[in-house]
Amino acid sequence: MWRYDDARAAIRDALRLSRGMTYKSAVAGLPLGGGKGVIMLRPGQPVPDRADVLRDFADAVERMDGAYVTAEDVGTSTADMDVIAERTAHVTGRAPEHGGSGDPSPWTALGVVTAIEVACEHRFGTADMAGRSVAVVGMGSVGFRVAEQLAAAGARIVAADIDASKRPAAEALGATWMAPGDAALAEVDVYAPCALGAVLNEDTIPALRAPVVAGAANNQLANDGDAVALAERGILWVPDFVANAGGIINISVELADGGYDAAVAEQRVRSIGDTVRSIVAAGGDPLAAAMAIAERNLAV
Numbered sequence: 001m002w003r004y005d006d007a008r009a010a011i012r013d014a015l016r017l018s019r020g021m022t023y024k025s026a027v028a029g030l031p032l033g034g035g036k037g038v039i040m041l042r043p044g045q046p047v048p049d050r051a052d053v054l055r056d057f058a059d060a061v062e063r064m065d066g067a068y069v070t071a072e073d074v075g076t077s078t079a080d081m082d083v084i085a086e087r088t089a090h091v092t093g094r095a096p097e098h099g100g101s102g103d104p105s106p107w108t109a110l111g112v113v114t115a116i117e118v119a120c121e122h123r124f125g126t127a128d129m130a131g132r133s134v135a136v137v138g139m140g141s142v143g144f145r146v147a148e149q150l151a152a153a154g155a156r157i158v159a160a161d162i163d164a165s166k167r168p169a170a171e172a173l174g175a176t177w178m179a180p181g182d183a184a185l186a187e188v189d190v191y192a193p194c195a196l197g198a199v200l201n202e203d204t205i206p207a208l209r210a211p212v213v214a215g216a217a218n219n220q221l222a223n224d225g226d227a228v229a230l231a232e233r234g235i236l237w238v239p240d241f242v243a244n245a246g247g248i249i250n251i252s253v254e255l256a257d258g259g260y261d262a263a264v265a266e267q268r269v270r271s272i273g274d275t276v277r278s279i280v281a282a283g284g285d286p287l288a289a290a291m292a293i294a295e296r297n298l299a300v
Contacts (some may be wrong), residue, residue, distance in 0.1 A: 001039040001053075001075030010040040016197070020218050021248070024241040026294035027275060030252045035068045037061065039075070051083050058087035066090050071104065071251055074140075078103050092251045101254045104247035107265060109145035111246025111272045112216045115238045116150070116190055118276040119212045123236050124189070130154030133188040135210065137180050138195025139166040142216040142244075146192060147173055158183050161195070185209060198222040200237070205229045214238035227287035239290040242275055 004010040014036050022034025039057055041047060054076075061070050061084070071093040072081055081094045094100030116134070121127040129150055135158040136147040144166070147157050151173040159170035160183035167177045184191060184199065191210035193199045197219030205226060213220075213235055220240045221227060230237045246269040253265040275293070282289035 003041045003043045010038050014038040016219050020241050023294045024245045026297040027290055028245045037070050054080055054083040055087050058084040061090050062088035092254050101260050105141040107246040107250035107269050108142045108244055111269050112146050112243050113149045114270055114273045115214045115243035115276050118273045119214050119236050119238050122280045123212050134190040135183045135186045135188045136192045137183050143194030158186050193217040193220055200226050212236050214243050216244045227285050231285050239287050242290050
């Protein structure tokens with residue numbers, strides 16, 4: 001649920017996100033396709049009755065008769081999924097008391113942290129984050145958890161968000177607060193983009209000072225060719241649809257026969273580290289390596 005200037009922008013976003021979701025599921029070896037639903041809000045206009053909007057969306061999901069299963073993402077919550085469930089059974093990520101696995105953001109964050117650790121292991125020789133510096137740009141539900149986990153592991157955090165109200169919670173972790181643009185170009189070991197997409201582009205890549213980039217944001221590249229530009233600069237980038245797959249991996253466990261098992265979910269989310277190792281071992285452009293894995297799985 002997001003504000004868009006017009007329907008074309010909403011459709012473009014849905015298509016970009018669904019493409020990413022397709023590869024996210026495929027590279028993780030999940031028995032799922034890829035789709036994304038968007039609820040379009042208008043800039044500068046009041047939000048309509050939220051429950052009515054969610055029920056309208058649920059009716060659209062129901063008409064797809066199970067071809068699309070929805071779940072929480074940016075702008076929605078577990079409580080929203082419970083509202084959607086009033087009108088369709090094709091919804092996941094509901095509250096645990098209603099048989100779901102709850103908020104997916106802890107699982108997404110765990111996958112991102114796992115990807116960062118493996119990338120650091122390759123670049124610096126150890127996955128130990130103690131003493132490493134990480135710029136987490138975007139302190140939303142996933143980004144904050146990424147910063148929290150890394151801080152607990154001994155990393156020094158640079159935190160940033162366009163919402164200054166996030167600053168006290170970040171500083172409580174011991175983080176240094178910066179403006180998002182400054183944090184993205186800070187001299188740190190790891191840059192973790194956890195907010196908007198297209199942050200890796202022809203303007204920012206030449207100015208990056210972090211040798212490792214891995215984060216939760218979707219569609220981090222402005223263009224696929226930017227992956228080559230990162231590799232040419234010697235920057236190890238973990239493709240976003242690899243690093244941020246923890247949420248959908250967790251949902252796949254919820255959808256599996258036999259019911260949800262958090263221990264199984266954790267084991268599978270941590271396997272993101274094995275995927276990162278495979279991509280790194282391939283050398284060269286990590287996007288091409290990740291896409292090759294995804295294409296092989298899609299062809300099965």
